[in-house]
Amino acid sequence: MTRGFRFEGLEIWQRAIDLGDKLFDISDFLENRKLFRFAGQLRGAGMSISNNTAEGSGSTPKKGFHQFLNYARRSCYECANIIIVLQRRDYVSVETKQQIFNDLDELSRKISNFQKSLLPTLS
DSSP, rough: OOOOOOOGHHHHHHHHHHHHHHHHHHHHHHHTTTTTHHHHHHHHHHHHHHHHHHHHHHHHSSSHHHHHHHHHHHHHHHHHHHHHHHHHSSSSSSHHHHHHHHHHHHHHHHHHHHHHHHHHGGO
């Protein structure tokens, strides 16, 4: 029987992984256009969301988890900024930008709400 990690059961991590796949697809497209800096930056910021959620879930005390979730949420904003730049340069469509924005906004809100749920039990 394979044991999983705690973070795998978290909805915010699952959504971050799904969003990361979309951001990887955009990064792959950018690399095909030889836009390696954009690709690397977007890929790293996208991975940071799920990575920090996963890493934070192993933190004790819970204050550590709260801080890692803050890093994850900030990475949502970094991704949003990169997507704005990419859309302004016509590397992603307005529709793609809006879809990614919706995903980032929803995930950011869920991370914030999860952080709030940790507050009463921080130790």
